Amino acid sequence: MIATDLIGIEDLECADIELILETAERMQELGERAVKKVPTLRGRTIVNLFFEASTRTRTSFEIAGKRLSADVINFSTSGSSLSKHESILDTARTLDAMQPDLVVVRHHVAGVPKRIADELDSPVINAGDGWHEHPTQALLDMLTVKQEKGRVDGLTVAIVGDISHSRVARSNIYGFLKMGAEVRVAGPPTMLPPGIETLGVKAFTSMREALDGADVVMALRIQLERLSGSLFPSVREYSDTFGLSRATLRYAKDDAIVMHPGPVNRGVELSHDLADHRPSVILDQVRNGVALRMACLYLLAGRERAIDPAVRS
Amino acid sequence: MSNDLPQSPAADAPAPQGSPAQANVVLDDAAIRRALARISHELIERNEDLSSLYLVAVPNGGVPLARELAKNLRELGDVDVTVGILDTTLYRDDLVGRGERPRLRRTEMPSVVDERVVVLVDDVASTGRTIRAAMDALMDFGRPRSVQVVALVDRGHRELPIRIDYVGKNIPTHATDNVLLEGEGGDLDGPLRVVVVTPSRTGRDGA
Numbered sequence: 476m477i478a479t480d481l482i483g484i485e486d487l488e489c490a491d492i493e494l495i496l497e498t499a500e501r502m503q504e505l506g507e508r509a510v511k512k513v514p515t516l517r518g519r520t521i522v523n524l525f526f527e528a529s530t531r532t533r534t535s536f537e538i539a540g541k542r543l544s545a546d547v548i549n550f551s552t553s554g555s556s557l558s559k560h561e562s563i564l565d566t567a568r569t570l571d572a573m574q575p576d577l578v579v580v581r582h583h584v585a586g587v588p589k590r591i592a593d594e595l596d597s598p599v600i601n602a603g604d605g606w607h608e609h610p611t612q613a614l615l616d617m618l619t620v621k622q623e624k625g626r627v628d629g630l631t632v633a634i635v636g637d638i639s640h641s642r643v644a645r646s647n648i649y650g651f652l653k654m655g656a657e658v659r660v661a662g663p664p665t666m667l668p669p670g671i672e673t674l675g676v677k678a679f680t681s682m683r684e685a686l687d688g689a690d691v692v693m694a695l696r697i698q699l700e701r702l703s704g705s706l707f708p709s710v711r712e713y714s715d716t717f718g719l720s721r722a723t724l725r726y727a728k729d730d731a732i733v734m735h736p737g738p739v740n741r742g743v744e745l746s747h748d749l750a751d752h753r754p755s756v757i758l759d760q761v762r763n764g765v766a767l768r769m770a771c772l773y774l775l776a777g778r779e780r781a782i783d784p785a786v787r788s
Numbered sequence: 789m790s791n792d793l794p795q796s797p798a799a800d801a802p803a804p805q806g807s808p809a810q811a812n813v814v815l816d817d818a819a820i821r822r823a824l825a826r827i828s829h830e831l832i833e834r835n836e837d838l839s840s841l842y843l844v845a846v847p848n849g850g851v852p853l854a855r856e857l858a859k860n861l862r863e864l865g866d867v868d869v870t871v872g873i874l875d876t877t878l879y880r881d882d883l884v885g886r887g888e889r890p891r892l893r894r895t896e897m898p899s900v901v902d903e904r905v906v907v908l909v910d911d912v913a914s915t916g917r918t919i920r921a922a923m924d925a926l927m928d929f930g931r932p933r934s935v936q937v938v939a940l941v942d943r944g945h946r947e948l949p950i951r952i953d954y955v956g957k958n959i960p961t962h963a964t965d966n967v968l969l970e971g972e973g974g975d976l977d978g979p980l981r982v983v984v985v986t987p988s989r990t991g992r993d994g995a
């Protein structure tokens with residue numbers, strides 16, 4: 476790994492992605508042991524700094540850190556100065572003074588993890604920033620695909636849903652393209668950002684065309700609370716047109732797998748049946764998330780930022 | 789490969805240091821197999837209950853050696869000994885440092901270690917730190933009845949109170965030498981050899 480931080484898949488080299496995935500595969504064996512803990516990060520402190528509600532990602536990072544014997548501290552918006560109008564940079568500087576070995580940041584505004592990384596001595600992992608990136612989600616998705624299909628190179632991956640407002644989609648687009656897959660995106664025209672094809676993906680508004688011959692179909696969560704009525708006429712219409720079910724899945728390859736970053740809106744972007752059964756691999760994604768985050772913590776915790784000493788003082 | 793020295797995988801081969809390093813083959817494939825045959829006899833001699841043996845290889849170098857020992861024990865003792873692979877990287881004592889993290893190797897422990905006589909198999913023993921890490925890792929899998937250690941080469945320079953029970957060959961080395969088990973054809977599945985790579989010390993001393 477060349478970089479000190481993990482801010483986005485866009486910044487990673489192919490070799491970095493391969494190293495992270497290989498390390499995660501080795502970490503998976505730990506989950507099978509009676510004692511699931513190794514002493515690797517003993518005495519190190521990892522801070523989960525979550526400015527946006529999250530249970531799954533935060534818990535995944537927390538378990539990952541604890542399995543490596545790190546002390547994991549959670550800062551979240553409720554019950555801390557994060558809700559007392561302290562500026563982000565003041566919060567970051569306060570944290571830095573406590574000398575953590577690694578900070579995991581989630582924020583609803585794109586760019587905040589990067590800004591905090593610039594301020595801190597310790598490495599920073601982006602756990603999701605606005606509509607920008609969610610790199611560990613894309614990495615765990617690639618790990619899941621690699622394990623299901625034996626490779627990523629040469630596969631066709633279709634991502635369906637609100638592409639414009641999805642950091643998961645953006646990170647997966649960068650990641651799967653770098654690893655040699657063909658990436659397609661599909662959704663209502665209001666949810667496809669103009670110029671998305673310049674990233675190297677193909678955009679579709681028809682499920683039949685988007686899924687035709689796909690090896691992997693990834694459904695994104697529709698944020699009902701925010702979007703219903705503005706970007707599509709009704710939830711019912713969305714699910715009729717872009718919802719993934721056994722019927723729509725027939726357009727894809729016979730052995731296609733179905734993925735979802737969770738939490739699932741059952742009956743909206745994914746049918747009940749698919750949410751629970753193969754070929755969906757949703758719980759494998761969650762399981763792989765722990766091993767993948769262990770790999771990221773192992774590779775980054777304690778790394779030192781290469782700062783010109785003159786600048787630092 | 790012994791984990792005694794922090795190395796990135798690319799650095800498993802000795803790095804050229806200005807003037808060319810000198811590599812001497814100290815054990816060829818036949819010598820390695822003879823040493824393992826003798827060690828197999830010693831294992832039979834010292835362990836009455838061969839069925840409780842569990843050969844646990846430290847990757848990567850320990851793996852072909854443990855397989856060869858298992859094959860010998862099948863022929864000599866008519867017993868199928870379990871072979872496991874145990875990566876010690878996450879238990880190393882030098883991860884506090886600030887550098888690049890070493891690449892993880894695979895772990896495959898096919899049966900429980902409780903009440904087994906575990907024989908750790910490593911290619912090159914030196915400081916004893918890898919064996920210390922391997923013992924810690926092993927204890928997380930259960931409670932072996934006892935632990936013994938096989939090393940194809942003992943090159944000295946011990947830094948911990950670790951004893952190697954079965955040694956293929958003692959090879960005195962300079963601390964800066966690099967001792968490697970390698971495949972003659974590049975991979976560890978074929979014929980093997982042990983080389984001592986001596987960095988060129990020209991200009992540093994006359995000895």
